[in-house]
Each structure stands twice: as C-alpha cells, then as structure tokens.
Amino acid sequence: MTxxxxxxERRTGKSLDRTGWAAxxxxxxxxxxxxxxxxxxxxxxxLGVTGVFIGQLTALYAYKWVTFSLAAAALGYGxxxxxxxxxxxxxxxxxCARPVDRGLMRALLWxxxxxxxxxxxxxxxxxxxxxx
Amino acid sequence: xxxxxxAASLGLAPVALQAEEAETRLHVTGxxxxxxxxxxxxxxxxxxxxxxxEFAEGEAEDGLYVLRYDDLVTDxxxxxxxxxxxxxxxxxxxxSGS
Numbered sequence: 001m002t003x004x005x006x007x008x009e010r011r012t013g014k015s016l017d018r019t020g021w022a023a024x025x026x027x028x029x030x031x032x033x034x035x036x037x038x039x040x041x042x043x044x045x046x047l048g049v050t051g052v053f054i055g056q057l058t059a060l061y062a063y064k065w066v067t068f069s070l071a072a073a074a075l076g077y078g079x080x081x082x083x084x085x086x087x088x089x090x091x092x093x094x095x096c097a098r099p100v101d102r103g104l105m106r107a108l109l110w111x112x113x114x115x116x117x118x119x120x121x122x123x124x125x126x127x128x129x130x131x132x
Numbered sequence: 133x134x135x136x137x138x139a140a141s142l143g144l145a146p147v148a149l150q151a152e153e154a155e156t157r158l159h160v161t162g163x164x165x166x167x168x169x170x171x172x173x174x175x176x177x178x179x180x181x182x183x184x185x186e187f188a189e190g191e192a193e194d195g196l197y198v199l200r201y202d203d204l205v206t207d208x209x210x211x212x213x214x215x216x217x218x219x220x221x222x223x224x225x226x227x228s229g230s
Contacts, residue, residue, distance in 0.1 A: 062164065
C-alpha cells in the first residue's frame with residue numbers, strides 16, 4: 001500500500017463508509033441488547049449488584065427475536081460493507097479508495113456476531129453449565 | 133479457674149443449642165427467562181449460610197425454592213427481601229419457615 005493510496009483512503013473513507021460504521025454500531029448495540037437478557041443480569045448479580053432493574057432487564061427476553069432481527073440486519077449490512085469488493089470507479093486514478101479502518105470494522109463485527117451467537121445459545125447451554 | 137471455665141461453657145451452651153438449620157419454601161414469580169432462576173438463586177446464596185436444597189420450576193413463569201439456612205444468621209423475611217431486591221416476586225409457601 002503506497003502513501004498515495006492511504007491518503008486517498010483518508011480523503012474518501014469518511015463519506016463512503018458512514019453507513020458501514022452506522023451498521024457496525026447498530027450491530028454492536030444489538031449484540032449488547034441481546035445480552036441484556038440473560039447474560040448481563042446474571043453477571044451483575046454474581047458480582048453482588050442488586051436492584052429491581054435486574055428483573056426488568058430479564059423481562060426483555062420476550063423481545064428476544066425483535067432484538068435478534070435488528071442485530072442480524074445491522075450485522076449483515078455491516079459485513080457487506082466491510083467485505084465488499086472495492087468499486088471500480090474508485091480505482092480510476094490507479095489508487096483504490098478503500099474505506100478506512102476496515103480491519104477495525106471487521107473486528108467489531110466479528111465480536112458482535114460472537115456475542116449474538118452466545119446469547120442465542122445461552123438458553124440451551126445454561127442448564128448444563130450453571131448449578132443452583 | 134475450673135469453676136470459671138465450667139460456668140462460661142454452660143453460659144455458651146444454650147446459644148450453641150439454639151443455632152440450628154431451618155428450612156423454608158419460597159414461591160418466586162416473574163421467572164420469565166432461562167437465567168432468571170439462576171439469578172434468584174445467586175441472590176439468595178449471597179446470604180450467609182443459605183443453601184438451595186431443591187428447585188422446582190412451575191408452569192406459570194414461577195418456581196419453588198427449598199432453602200436451608202442457619203436461623204441465627206438469617207430469617208425468611210431476609211430471604212424474601214433478597215429476591216424482591218433483584219426484581220422478582222417472592223412469598224412464603226404456607227407451612228414453611230422457621
């Protein structure tokens with residue numbers, strides 16, 4: 001990667017990838033929302049945190065598929081933005097204007113995907129792992 | 133000196149005898165998620181001497197906890213407070229408690 005390429009990325013990246021970063025942010029928030037029931041409350045109580053909000057967080061379990069749908073849509077769009085081929089029109093001058101920090105975006109998306117999958121598997125794994 | 137030790141041990145004896153294991157059955161409501169029963173159990177186990185002898189899941193997002201504890205250390209009201217403190221409903225099942 002030449003200095004000219006990096007410079008082009010810096011100049012064009014922000015306008016190109018705003019939606020990609022928005023999708024990544026939404027995917028990460030969706031993943032956190034999925035842990036709000038039931039992993040997060042369990043971790044908080046294990047650490048000695050108490051409060052009526054714990055029970056209110058777990059009531060969000062009823063909306064699990066809503067949060068999953070939103071997270072999946074955001075992650076899907078984010079992955080498409082992070083892994084899509086560079087458009088040919090951005091390589092006209094011989095330097096390709098690739099979105100900046102795609103590595104960070106990909107890391108966040110994979111992390112969020114892992115959390116979403118963990119949250120989905122939790123109800124089936126919990127009885128085998130947790131004891132009274 | 134011997135008499136003093138004897139008197140002291142006799143004085144402590146009633147306290148030692150009074151400390152015994154109590155059992156309480158607690159009906160908990162609002163167990164709407166897969167981890168809820170574990171969250172309530174964790175909150176209960178944060179109380180000294182409390183052990184969960186048994187848990188039976190109900191069909192209406194509720195459950196029955198059979199708890200054993202030292203009645204000198206805690207009481208059923210403290211158990212209920214621990215459960216309500218994390219946002220779930222709790223009541224003593226009639227015929228239980230110390």
